[in-house]
Amino acid sequence: MRRHDYPRVEKTKGGAFLLRNIPPLMALAIRRLPELLADGAPGIRDRLVGTPYPDDSEAMKHWEKHAVPELEHLFRSARDLVLKDVEAIAPEPRATERSRMEIPVSHLAAWISSLAAVRVALGGLHDLKEEEMEEQLPAVLVTPRDRAILLVHLLGWVQGLLVEAGA
Amino acid sequence: MAETRPGIEVLEDTDTDTRLAKPWKVIVHDDPINLMVYVTHVFMKIFGYPKPRAERHMLEVHQQGRSILWTGAREQAEVYALKLRAAQLTTTLEPVEAA
Numbered sequence: 706m707r708r709h710d711y712p713r714v715e716k717t718k719g720g721a722f723l724l725r726n727i728p729p730l731m732a733l734a735i736r737r738l739p740e741l742l743a744d745g746a747p748g749i750r751d752r753l754v755g756t757p758y759p760d761d762s763e764a765m766k767h768w769e770k771h772a773v774p775e776l777e778h779l780f781r782s783a784r785d786l787v788l789k790d791v792e793a794i795a796p797e798p799r800a801t802e803r804s805r806m807e808i809p810v811s812h813l814a815a816w817i818s819s820l821a822a823v824r825v826a827l828g829g830l831h832d833l834k835e836e837e838m839e840e841q842l843p844a845v846l847v848t849p850r851d852r853a854i855l856l857v858h859l860l861g862w863v864q865g866l867l868v869e870a871g872a
Numbered sequence: 873m874a875e876t877r878p879g880i881e882v883l884e885d886t887d888t889d890t891r892l893a894k895p896w897k898v899i900v901h902d903d904p905i906n907l908m909v910y911v912t913h914v915f916m917k918i919f920g921y922p923k924p925r926a927e928r929h930m931l932e933v934h935q936q937g938r939s940i941l942w943t944g945a946r947e948q949a950e951v952y953a954l955k956l957r958a959a960q961l962t963t964t965l966e967p968v969e970a971a
Binding site: 752753755757758759768772775776779780814817818821822824825827828833834835837838857861864865868869871872 | 903904905906907909910913917950953954957958959960962963964965
């Protein structure tokens with residue numbers, strides 16, 4: 706891939722973020738977000754119900770009663786904004802094998818946190834280790850675990866671009 | 873000497889607890905998935921830390937497995953924990969033990 710072919714984020718005249726030059730695999734990963742962020746998606750809810758009081762059952766109950774519903778609400782609100790934007794992913798006018806997608810400024814935080822939710826859920830589901838995340842993936846992805854690692858990397862790439870764009 | 877009035881009971885001996893509530897630590901733990909740039913971004917957004925401080929905490933999490941991000945009143949610590957959990961960072965709250 707030549708340098709100018711890399712996916713990048715540009716600011717539109719209207720002030721939105723335009724994710725451009727999205728390669729096919731990354732587009733595929735983005736199009737899977739509705740399925741990966743669905744309420745019943747494996748691993749998603751496990752992360753929301755965790756408690757910051759692992760050794761205090763009383764505080765844990767209090768947290769579950771008061772904080773978990775708020776976390777679920779925050780997750781769903783962010784997810785709904787992301788899904789709206791994913792619907793509008795479209796081919797690049799001059800390189801139709803690539804895609805582009807516009808993200809309103811007000812949706813940026815929702816994107817960044819939703820991508821974190823999916824990545825962490827996949828990591829938990831497949832019990833991914835730090836060393837594995839740093840290794841080179843095999844040329845042919847055979848196992849669901851390999852495919853999950855690829856997905857975590859691709860969505861991490863998107864997340865990194867958006868974090869930098871919003872900085 | 874306390875003045876007494878008919879029908880009013882005066883309590884001579886009251887007990888007031890003047891100890892300050894115990895402070896709590898907000899601790900973020902390492903995980904294999906979240907990107908360094910993302911973790912730094914979260915610390916800057918939630919705590920308002922400047923980038924060098926946020927990066928210092930991020931590196932502490934990465935290298936030592938955990939970092940104390942903030943210490944103070946329990947209510948505020950819970951607000952931070954909620955925000956950090958919403959950002960998918962593994963967070964725990966611990967009371968500061970008396971020295």
